[in-house]
Amino acid sequence: MSETVAIIDYGSGNLHSAAKAFERAAREAEVDRRIVVTGDPAIVAAADRVVLPGVGAYADCRRGLDAVPGMVAAMEEAAHARARPFLGICVGMQLLATRGLEYTVTPGLGWIPGDVGPIRPADPTLKIPHMGWNTLVAGSHPLLAGIPTGNEGLHAYFVHSYALKADRPADVVAEVDYGGPVTAMVARDTVAGTQFHPEKSQRLGLALLANFLKWRP
Amino acid sequence: MLKTRIIPCLDVKDGRVVKGVQFLELRDAGDPVEAAKAYDAAGADELCFLDITASHEARGTLLDVVSRTAEACFMPLTVGGGVRAVEDVRALLLAGADKVAINTAAVKDPDLVARAAEKFGAQCIVVAIDAKRVSGPGEPARWEVFTHGGRNPTGLDAIAFARTVAAKGAGELLVTSMDRDGTRSGYDLALTRAIADAVAVPVIASGGVGGLDDLVAGVAEGGASAVLAASIFHFGQHSVAEAKAHMAAAGLAMRLDA
Numbered sequence: 001m002s003e004t005v006a007i008i009d010y011g012s013g014n015l016h017s018a019a020k021a022f023e024r025a026a027r028e029a030e031v032d033r034r035i036v037v038t039g040d041p042a043i044v045a046a047a048d049r050v051v052l053p054g055v056g057a058y059a060d061c062r063r064g065l066d067a068v069p070g071m072v073a074a075m076e077e078a079a080h081a082r083a084r085p086f087l088g089i090c091v092g093m094q095l096l097a098t099r100g101l102e103y104t105v106t107p108g109l110g111w112i113p114g115d116v117g118p119i120r121p122a123d124p125t126l127k128i129p130h131m132g133w134n135t136l137v138a139g140s141h142p143l144l145a146g147i148p149t150g151n152e153g154l155h156a157y158f159v160h161s162y163a164l165k166a167d168r169p170a171d172v173v174a175e176v177d178y179g180g181p182v183t184a185m186v187a188r189d190t191v192a193g194t195q196f197h198p199e200k201s202q203r204l205g206l207a208l209l210a211n212f213l214k215w216r217p
Numbered sequence: 218m219l220k221t222r223i224i225p226c227l228d229v230k231d232g233r234v235v236k237g238v239q240f241l242e243l244r245d246a247g248d249p250v251e252a253a254k255a256y257d258a259a260g261a262d263e264l265c266f267l268d269i270t271a272s273h274e275a276r277g278t279l280l281d282v283v284s285r286t287a288e289a290c291f292m293p294l295t296v297g298g299g300v301r302a303v304e305d306v307r308a309l310l311l312a313g314a315d316k317v318a319i320n321t322a323a324v325k326d327p328d329l330v331a332r333a334a335e336k337f338g339a340q341c342i343v344v345a346i347d348a349k350r351v352s353g354p355g356e357p358a359r360w361e362v363f364t365h366g367g368r369n370p371t372g373l374d375a376i377a378f379a380r381t382v383a384a385k386g387a388g389e390l391l392v393t394s395m396d397r398d399g400t401r402s403g404y405d406l407a408l409t410r411a412i413a414d415a416v417a418v419p420v421i422a423s424g425g426v427g428g429l430d431d432l433v434a435g436v437a438e439g440g441a442s443a444v445l446a447a448s449i450f451h452f453g454q455h456s457v458a459e460a461k462a463h464m465a466a467a468g469l470a471m472r473l474d475a
Binding site: 014016017020021024055056057060091126127128129130131132133134135151153154155157158159160161177178197199200201202203205206 | 218219220221222257262284287288289291292293310311312313314315335336337338339340341388389417418419420442443472474475
């Protein structure tokens with residue numbers, strides 16, 4: 001029986017194209033995975049892999065997540081009790097932090113201790129949002145296996161004004177240079193998160209999604 | 218390092234590309250999805266659909282085009298044209314657009330930008346500003362915002378309007394010179410520069426590209442974060458790869474791995 005990958009639907013934008021990106025990554029990596037977009041906590045709790053997307057404002061996303069009764073508990077069940085691979089994307093990654101500081105202070109999930117605050121580039125002429133394609137400064141992680149990083153590496157698509165500042169440096173797997181280092185990817189045990197959008201990042205993105213679908217932490 | 222983006226723009230009417238895309242042997246050059254796939258493969262950094270359908274009733278066709286494109290292309294897609302309300306923004310985002318451009322409605326009601334940004338995040342709200350130079354020779358340069366494809370003057374100063382919508386929550390500005398659009402004589406660099414210097418958000422230069430040096434100038438002199446072009450790509454005059462190579466050779470940071 002093929003593994004089930006649950007993409008959590010909590011009213012945060014279009015997930016159809018994200019699902020298509022996962023389906024294509026699975027096809028190209030020749031792994032058999034059933035991709036489901038779901039707002040049902042029971043399906044999330046029982047899934048083999050879980051994806052938490054997120055676009056928009058932090059507090060809005062948190063409200064959306066809390067509006068689905070049992071969803072946060074279901075995520076805890078999958079990621080912690082059952083140790084299933086879990087991937088947060090963009091605001092979904094930021095929600096892994098302790099707190100979001102966008103507009104108001106909003107509690108996050110607290111899985112990756114740290115705060116999500118405004119990007120403050122050393123060079124004041126740099127535009128905010130950090131929007132577009134940038135390379136990664138990365139350590140090694142199974143999700144980045146086979147992906148060239150560094151100045152000559154592949155590019156990831158970013159669009160954000162806030163970034164996660166992790167309390168534990170070991171939780172930061174990749175950074176991006178935007179007037180100084182900005183967190184691009186975090187990971188701890190079975191949980192990972194990308195600030196960039198792998199589902200919009202062409203080659204790098206499809207490779208990372210394929211790695212996630214095969215990840216056995 | 219963040220790279221300069223190249224954004225091909227397709228005019229779409231009743232679900233079909235107007236000014237057909239001729240640069241590749243497409244099975245159906247009038248199908249926006251086919252054109253989008255070709256640009257995806259060609260290494261475009263983003264794609265822009267501008268819906269010029271006159272009637273509001275035909276929106277369903279556009280939503281279908283957007284959703285089929287989003288399923289086939291794993292790159293960012295901006296959609297504009299005829300966006301009048303928060304509900305229009307929502308419908309486009311749900312169909313699979315990553316960003317939505319608001320033009321006339323932002324002039325009529327700048328608070329629409331604030332409402333949309335609060336709801337969906339500033340990162341997906343683009344305000345498209347169509348501007349015409351209204352200062353006489355010898356006067357300090359001034360530009361006025363126009364709507365309806367450059368037909369209707371608004372009395373609004375383009376720089377002041379750019380500041381207003383950026384403050385309301387626009388995450389990006391698409392600045393088109395109506396004087397240059399379609400002339401192939403290059404961007405209005407003074408306009409691009411004046412707006413890029415006035416706001417903290419990224420600016421996309423648009424209107425008037427005739428050759429690859431114009432793309433370079435849009436960034437180097439205009440201060441744009443991204444350059445939008447239509448006909449030089451659609452008609453096969455240049456490929457996206459040629460444009461990137463040219464811009465990189467001029468010293469601009471480009472994404473060449475696509």
